[in-house]
Amino acid sequence: MEKSAKGKPLSAQFGKRHIQAILMFFCITIEFASRNILNVAIVSMTDPDASSNPDVPTYDWDDTNIILSSFSWGYIILQVLAGQMGISHGYKWVVCAAMGVNSVASCLIPFLASQWGSAGVMGTRVVQGMAQGFFFPIAHLMIGKWAPENERSRMTTFVYIGVGVGGVISGPITGYLSGSSWGWPSVFYVFGAMGLLWCLAWSWAGYDSPATHPTISPSERKYIEESLGQHEDKGSIPTPWKAIFTSIHYWAVVVAFLGSAYGNIFITTETSQYLVNVMNLSVEWNGLVNALPHIAAIVTLPLYGYASDKIIERQWLTRVNARRFFQLYGSYVQAIVLAWMAFLNESQVALAIVLPIIGNAAIGGILYGSDVNLIDLSPRFAGVTHGFSNTLSSAIAMLAPIVVQYTVTDMSDPTQWRIPFLVASLGYAVTSTFFGFFASGDRQWWDAGPKDQSETTDKPAEIIDLENVI
Template sequence: MSNNTNGAKMENGNAGKSEIDYDTLDKGPRLGIRYIITLLLFLLLAIAYGMRVNLSVAIVAMTDNTTSANPDIPTYDWDNKSVVLSSFFWGYIVLQVFAGQMGRTYGTKWLLVGAMFINSSACMLIPVMAAWLGSGGVMICRVVQGLSQGFFFPSIHTLLGQWAPVPERSRLGTVVFSGVAFGTIITMPVTGFISASWIGWPPTFYLFGLVGYSWLIVWAIFGASSPADHKSITKEERFYIESSLGQEQNTQTAKTPWKAIFTSLPVWATIVGAFGQNWGYSTLLTEIPNYMNKVMKFDMQSNSLLSAAPYLALFIFSFVFGQISDYMINNGYGSRGACRKLFHSIGTCIPGAALVTLGFLPEDATTLSVTMLVIAVGINAAVFCGFQVNVIDLSPKFSGILMGIGNGSSNTFSIIAPLIVQLVVTDETNKALWRTIFVIAACVYVATDIFFVFFASGEVQWWDSVDETDVERNNDATSDNRNNSTKT
């Protein structure tokens, strides 16, 4: 009963805001501060994923003394490459919920500065640790990188919840999330080229560490946790953002309604959606260079260039899907929830079908195999308009915490997926073994999408506007009403 009451209040509140004509409203300068924040967050993800991906490419050169013409470049005989690649996620899953809570309570600006500093420092230490402690040393650095990067996505969602106006949410969100693809596109060929050159693989880690340091300096100067904290934003742009989001008041003081969050089916839909995405994407991200090297017989430089091709498609499609999604929602061609479900299904089911097809293609069908990889990764961009941005729909106020819960828990699958590759693919040149990996990833994609379609929602949840005390009172009232109904 009280849930419906709160829902009605939310609908009435949103109705009041919808009376503002956002098409004619003065949104501030054409190059608004929200776009600068969006660009900086795009670069944050590009750098973060660059640091994730460079080891996936460099590890081929680190374990193969034929990739560089320089005999002095160190190489190692490691038989646990998939374990090394999965070690990043050992740290990544640990602090995400904590990061979301910290960002909402204290602001995200300086959290990101500190996290990027630690992340970049660990990246630059990888060559030294590899020489001193072998694969164990690399895993230590990767765990530290995972811990620090665990602050990135929750902080980004908290920032989007503060900076992305509702009419622009899909577009700005997909621009930010396309940094994942952009970082991968740049990193794979750059790392492959440097690793195959005379200077070898170690400088690739120094390069990305320096890029990370550069970003944190720029963010410290131009970044801000919210429009209210930014010194250069115009009154018009601030009003446009805050009136759209209904955040004229300070939202950092409200207590987190943990019980309501964990008993919300729409929240669980985003979590399950994240499960499927992280399983499939981490399998492709960490194993494509190895698959193309061992099965498709591409050399180091060709491997890195072709491995980047699917992520170029991901980068392009992310803008296409973001524009289409916002257009459909803003012009009444579908509700926000229906559009989230549609694009999530496109981003999981089509890549799943492409992976199954890839697994059954003959080994000499090189062009078609690359095409399937491009489809599997590129069309996956649609999930940016699905579960990824859906957490902001459900609760702009607590979106960082929701992302921390979903991304943190689901990345256990990012650990498991490479380890399953290590267990199943005992012969890396055997395509039949890789087929099993691709079919498993496709099944996970489809199964999690079905759950998302049934239980996801595009509406702001009633508990977004109340604190923990109100939630407990609401639950108690609901329980009393049920008891009275039972007695009657």
């Protein structure tokens, strides 16, 4: 193993790649928190008794589920472009601008709600969705450029644990502020300010790649680039769209994304209303209870990342079978949890709180299934492949709040919640089973660029190795 000038293995040295991971962790944390706060705050926005301050405005809206779905309308628009821009022009200033737009939009929600009602909130959430569509493709691209192969699971863990941290901080803070004399508007100002502060830190210390970092050590740069088999002297490489879209292994990831995105949107946007209306939790308790599943994810994600690395390193499972295991484990447990919750009644409050914790403790496994598998297939094009996958899955996920809007006519009736819970459950199980059959853990031939593609013009169509499926 190559060593630094101090004689320690480079893999054990804190370097510039870790600073990039820390910055992206905070990006994902703020992004997910600012996405999630409306799911809790909307209860206070429509409840005159939620705040201790009678001057805090509230609204009589009957389209709350449509408001919650509006984020996804914008989220699906720019993700492919985000990944492509990150490859062709560098992602540093792209993601900085996206966070700036997202944060300013957050600060504007209270004003626009007072001026244009639910339409003003929906318009602002569409803008936030468009801006936040940049973050996950660029996070995947950053990991693909900065994470040596043997550190990929750990860096992915660290960056995406921001989703759990964002969920943990957003729920209690939103519940507390909404019930205080400051009221729900303060929530959007607080998280908007956090995003603007992140922009300052990123503009100072964020970089597009090891090759563009002015103070990275030559040994760390060499370590990263040789591990990935990529160097920056090839220039801009066109995206091999045809090869990507004809790869069954890539479509295995896309299909898995469909089920997990739908289930995730259903859980994050509808759980608050379910707990308040069916289980009769207060706004403050609702915020705290919503944080518990995210805490479970924070605890289990590092364990799964460590286990994933060790399983592959010690060859207990091949890379692809490790990806299959974590995908199926996470999705099947979550599917069972959602199916169980479909049949709870208002007297089973404890189960309604505990079951989502169990589901979230398990669902983090898919990060080491379909999510990180995109980087396995193509580190170079992880941004655009994630962008397309997330775009398509987010379009499907938009249906989750709409399904609730039209199937749950009485929000306090637990029997009417059965259909949306069961649809989400089936989505997790069916799509992950497809991934289990058709996934691959190998870097694909089309990741290497145009020269390699021209040399493989006679390459036969991909053959699925059914013997390696199990």
